Amino acid sequence: MSATSSGTTSPTLVGAEAARRTRVRLLIVLMLFAATTINYADRATISIAGPDMAKELGLTPVQMGYVFSAFAWSYVLAQIPGGWLLDRYGVKWVYAAAIALWSGFTLVQGAVGFFTGMTAVVMLFGLRLAVGLTEAPVFPANARIVAAWFPTRERGMASAFFNSAQYFATVLFTPLMAWIVHNFGWHHVFTSMGILGIAFALLWLQVIDSPKNHPMMNKGEREYIEAGGALLDMDGQGTKKQANAGKTLRELLSNRMLLGIYIGQYCITVLTYFFLTWFPVYLVKERGLSILQAGFAAVLPALCGFIGGILGGVISDMLLRRGYSLTAARKIPIVGGMLLSMSIIGCNYVQADGLVVGLMALAFFGKGIGALGWAVVSDTSPRESGGLSGGLFNTFGNTAGITTPIAIGYIVQTTGSFNGALVFVGLNALVACFCYLVVVGEIRRVELKSV
Numbered sequence: 440m441s442a443t444s445s446g447t448t449s450p451t452l453v454g455a456e457a458a459r460r461t462r463v464r465l466l467i468v469l470m471l472f473a474a475t476t477i478n479y480a481d482r483a484t485i486s487i488a489g490p491d492m493a494k495e496l497g498l499t500p501v502q503m504g505y506v507f508s509a510f511a512w513s514y515v516l517a518q519i520p521g522g523w524l525l526d527r528y529g530v531k532w533v534y535a536a537a538i539a540l541w542s543g544f545t546l547v548q549g550a551v552g553f554f555t556g557m558t559a560v561v562m563l564f565g566l567r568l569a570v571g572l573t574e575a576p577v578f579p580a581n582a583r584i585v586a587a588w589f590p591t592r593e594r595g596m597a598s599a600f601f602n603s604a605q606y607f608a609t610v611l612f613t614p615l616m617a618w619i620v621h622n623f624g625w626h627h628v629f630t631s632m633g634i635l636g637i638a639f640a641l642l643w644l645q646v647i648d649s650p651k652n653h654p655m656m657n658k659g660e661r662e663y664i665e666a667g668g669a670l671l672d673m674d675g676q677g678t679k680k681q682a683n684a685g686k687t688l689r690e691l692l693s694n695r696m697l698l699g700i701y702i703g704q705y706c707i708t709v710l711t712y713f714f715l716t717w718f719p720v721y722l723v724k725e726r727g728l729s730i731l732q733a734g735f736a737a738v739l740p741a742l743c744g745f746i747g748g749i750l751g752g753v754i755s756d757m758l759l760r761r762g763y764s765l766t767a768a769r770k771i772p773i774v775g776g777m778l779l780s781m782s783i784i785g786c787n788y789v790q791a792d793g794l795v796v797g798l799m800a801l802a803f804f805g806k807g808i809g810a811l812g813w814a815v816v817s818d819t820s821p822r823e824s825g826g827l828s829g830g831l832f833n834t835f836g837n838t839a840g841i842t843t844p845i846a847i848g849y850i851v852q853t854t855g856s857f858n859g860a861l862v863f864v865g866l867n868a869l870v871a872c873f874c875y876l877v878v879v880g881e882i883r884r885v886e887l888k889s890v
Contacts, residue, residue: 504848522830546633590667599752
């Protein structure tokens with residue numbers, strides 16, 4: 440770059456170089472959004488197929504709860520190994536393998552319809568375990584990619600964007616999957632989604648790479664994101680960290696800030712798994728809708744969750760730009776969103792289906808605003824062990840995928856209604872607020888002592 444005679448850089452040339460910066464990071468976050476959309480659509484297949492599947496296989500609410508939870512058992516258990524795989528073998532290839540494998544297991548679930556009785560139940564449970572196992576590395580990898588590709592002041596928006604895909608998946612795929620169930624049978628939901636995911640895995644390998652290696656990225660963008668705090672390397676500092684993995688986990692678990700974040704994420708994820716598992720069943724069993732009507736009724740809450748998710752990232756990054764601390768910029772949307780999501784309890788006190796859907800939409804709008812946990816992970820994870828840190832965070836969060844479907848199944852079977860279930864979900868949002876307000880304290884990047 441040229442300089443003026445006084446030895447300073449020309450403002451005109453600086454502006455011209457800034458204008459020539461590539462925007463490859465926008466393509467990267469779009470790929471994360473697409474991958475996460477497919478990820479959540481494959482998780483939700485079981486809820487859309489659930490009512491017809493339960494009728495065909497003769498499942499009770501408690502049995503449904505266990506089938507719904509099967510994904511989360513293996514998903515949670517594989518988080519730490521999945522994070523280790525990311526640190527050991529690299530984000531790009533582990534992520535691509537994960538997409539291909541979970542999509543393959545989703546596809547095979549369509550064959551469960553050829554079996555009957557307990558054979559079908561056991562096969563379905565096992566395949567859901569396999570889907571959970573292979574999806575485990577995805578969100579830790581998302582956080583790692585965002586930390587590598589995005590400066591701090593853009594990280595909230597980037598994280599919120601890919602995280603909001605969980606709602607977009609419902610907006611896009613729930614009506615489609617409900618239509619497939621209605622016209623062709625529940626088996627075909629699984630085969631359709633499986634084929635889509637396998638095709639996307641091939642596209643992933645063509646597009647994704649670290650900022651330091653990406654052929655589409657120019658020097659201007661690389662210098663810009665590095666100056667803003669991007670880590671540039673998706674794969675940490677290589678394999679020398681692995682000998683200290685046990686010490687690293689102990690150190691992370693002994694950190695009060697991280698424990699508050701982890702427990703808060705568990706409570707926030709309770710709302711996610713209610714929506715992914717029992718929500719369509721609630722609309723069919725409690726409110727008397729058909730599965731096709733329930734599929735379309737789920738669109739408005741999901742759309743509001745998507746909008747809220749984007750808005751949460753916008754608010755957080757805007758607060759940072761206006762001089763608020765990182766702690767305030769993350770906590771204000773999270774706490775405000777969780778308080779708003781408690782409106783789900785109001786569904787117990789209204790009768791009109793439109794009001795129920797409206798309150799659910801408000802609750803998931805709030806949940807979307809507050810879903811900044813992965814931005815916080817990108818802000819706080821040690822530079823050397825982003826995979827392990829993200830895996831631990833997701834272990835806590837997705838334990839809710841085990842407990843929530845089972846707890847709601849017992850509540851519904853014991854009480855004969857969903858009233859207690861909605862209170863259970865709302866109270867978890869309140870506990871999340873407590874964690875961030877009282878336990879977490881200042882949000883900052885953890886510096887490990889074990890390396």
